[in-house]
Amino acid sequence: MLLLECPWCGPRSEEEFSCGGEGHIVRPLNPDELDDAAWGDYVFMRRNAKGVHFERWRHAHGCGRWFNVARSTVSHEILAVYRVGDDKPKVAP
Amino acid sequence: MSGRTAEGGRIDRTQRLKFQFDSETMFGYPGDTLASALLANGVRVVGRSFKYHRPRGLMAAGGEEPNGLVRLRRGGRAEPNVRATDILLYDGLLAESQNRWPSLKFDLGALNDRLSPLFPAGFYYKTFMWPASLWPTYEAVIRRMAGLGRAAESPDPDHYDKQYAHCDVLVVGGGPAGLAAAQWAGRTGARVILADEGAEFGGALLGNGQRIDGGAGMDWVTGVVAELGEADNVRLLPRTTAVGYYDHNALVMLQRVADHLARPEPGQPRQRLWQVRASQVILASGALERPLVLSNNDRPGVMGAGAAQTYVNRYGVRPGRRAVLFTNNDSAYPAALDLAQAGVDIAAVVELRPTAPLGWLSRLDEQGIEVLADRAVVAVEGRGAVKAVQIGKLNQARDGAIRGMGRRIECDLLCFSGGWTPSLHLFSQSGAKLDWNAAMGCFLPGDAVQAVRVVGAANGDFALQDCLDQGAHAGNFAANQAGQRRRGRGPRTPVADAGPDLTAPLPIWSIPGGGRGQGCGKAFVDFQSDVTAADLRLAAREGYRSIEHVKRYTTTGMGTDQGRTSNINALGIVAEALAVDVPQVGHTTFRPPFAPVTFGALAGRRIGGLLDPVRRTPMHTWHQANGAAFEPVGQWLRPYFYPRDNETMAEAVDREVLAARSSLGLMDASTLGKIDIQGPDAAEFLNRIYTNGWKGLAVGGCRYGLMLGEDGMIFDDGVTSRLGPEHFHMTTTTGNAARVLDWLESWLQTEWPELAVYCTSCTEQWAVASLCGPNARRLMAALCPELDLSPEAFPAMTWQAAKVAGFETRIFRIGFTGELSFEINVPAGHGPALWQAIMAAGEKYAITPYGTEAMHVLRAEVGFIIVGQETDGTVTPHDLGLGRMVSGKKDFLGKRSLSRADTSRPDRPQLVGLLADDPAIRVPEGAQLIAGANPAPPQVGIGHVTSSYYSPTLGRGFALGLLQGGHGRHGEAVHIAYDGNAVRAVVTPPRFVDVGERAK
């Protein structure tokens, strides 16, 4: 049961949140110009990282806001919490 | 003599408690556990073992007890598999032994023991392989013969609670180390929770009589508990077992609030499940005494030395008359002295090590107790009770006893001490590794990965002084780490008398059977799962190398005790059999829960009607009063149909459908998801979300829209209306409303933050009455005389704000039946009144309320799809023949996927109508479509039925389905396979009823 720090509400238990999977996946601006492989990569392919994972979470049963988390998938340590649109922070696993 | 001592113990001898075990009436005292009371009443056999049905007695005095599982209480309050050592005695307690038939003394299942050569490790896997069809028979027999207790047969009348808590320092274990930790942490002002599984704090001090500061150890405990009890920042939780240690210092604990009472006090839960988030955790979880593995070491009367010591010191109960103690470490010596003091005749202390410790030797000598060093107990005699033990000297290789060196001693109690195992289940659950310490013959905590410290015996520091020092230091340190800058005004560190040295046992994992006669009996490792040393060796010979596999194959450590007494011995024996060191075998993963947790505690208050919230529409009471049958749709309860008189469901649905087609029907559509969308970029946003265009929709207009996932598959559909230039009212399918709002929010917040759009759920703010049928306009004219309802002034797919029966409403010219429709939205509070007004005014048109089933028939007759019925996450708009809904001009979510090779191939399953040759047949939804008339397997499916109903309009059954390349196969025949038959059907366009001009 993770303890996540919502950037707007503060530390809350995992059960208040929903996880939105890998973060920093940008929707292509001109999908028509992509071939099937490139579009398929955007829609389906995810990193499934062992170690630092940058992912999206939503404070679903709180303020409702999406934000980003850098989490170690090995230890579940939360390495950083930052807002949507911010760059990936530099974190050491 | 066995039974109760004349004085002493932490029991109240002034008050007698009456209880029943297997219908026999017995007596005990407050302060007793069921276990101590049974021993005091001379009960030796408390249960039958899991597999062999061997008679078993109590082996421990605490939570590690593997044998003494009973069924507690009767009726709905009955609870199986409760450890007798955990049950506090109360007046009127009822307990029954388990796993025996017909009685504990005479158990037919004991034949299993005689037949035991037939039951080696992996027996079930090896034997019951064939024929598979007999498995149900095998299973029924196995379940009866091998197993634990029976669950209660009637509902539990008690209630269970859950509680969340936060603290700075959580201390698990209320022995000397834990008490010192809680005291020091508490004095800093930190918020402290101290939990202990026992009814009384004190841990080992409750049983071993060690002294602190020159007085009784328990006097020190009493002082500390009193101090903690008065502190506002400290919460004491006795009878509370920490069962799970999860990420980020989240722990789950089970508090037995009222298990020591016949029934809970009024308003009191029986048990409470705590979910605690702690800044810092201190584990003072103690250590458990290991059995020695030897022939027939499970006979009633074989018991841990520490347990026997606890029974005499804490409960004033002698577990036997004449005892032999057998040890590989120092802890049996003080136990022997305490037993002798209590009047137990000590026949001998058998010391496995080459020499006995000198200090203890002289103290035993003073009492005239014989110590036999460099000897082993090689066999236990007796079946229902220990009668004697055989003692021998082990040979050099320790694989047998030396001939001629044997000796037999009569006794009724054998106390073993095979060394101490730090209790590290929770520490391991926290994600940390354990390190093997060969000298101590046990695992010790490795580096912590969470904010946790292990202190005292759990840390391998068994000496009382170390426990007190470490606890105090850890308590203070943890409080500071949690943010308490204040240093506790230190209590003077208490000084303890030296106790036995437990750090250097001689680990001989299994004592070879050297005795005569019964010397080759079973040597048990896991008493609860009935696993012997021979089973483990067999597994090793059969090629098992990983302890995880050995565990599953032999079932060692898989009982409700989680192998508390057996794990280390099992590891040692397997390592020996494989000729490797213990660390190479590793240890099994410790998983929650550490102790059994009742389903009641896990469910808490979420049972019955509180399991899941039920959502009811504003008109629910009317539906109930008018005899509606209800259907759950997500969390909603919706009217399913409204049977009249003795109508069947089919008759009611037919009547409702025909009424809507011929005159007037009314449906409660309040459950439709409704989202209010506002902002300057609202139209642009909808343009990106829906497959069709939205910028051209005029204020006052309504439009049907399809939403796709980025994979191009239909995700939701619904009608959205433009209320103003920057204001839209979106509807979604009933079950998908929350998901759609999440979907909209996720795009607005993460991908398109530049769009100024605001989405608000208003599902529950509006009641919706959906009116349809040829007489709908006539009725509306009566209800809102000021409104021009002509098709020119108020055409389909538009909306108007108007008064209906005096209520301010929004009227949408949309529907789901193909008929002339008005969907009237009114603020939810007015829903019932509006509904009744419509029903009253509609009487002259025989207005008929209809439920979800008639709605399904009506929409399917005209070929309207339902998301989640015609679609399943693999269906595109083109598959449904809705290509006209897909804009070619703009981008939208999922558009690019529609041109991927697989998504655009022509033979995809496509929506068609299906008319069986036999009009009376209603095929089951989900049935497979096949090409040929022969349904015999193997078959290649070419599609499936998505919707199937009887149409009273057509007077026949009909269906919708997805058929490979279906759009091009109208007029062809396919077969629908179900129940071993193949029903021939003709493929048609997915539209069966034409409403013509009457819907305008």
Ligand SMILES: [Zn+2]
């Ligand atoms: Zn929040």
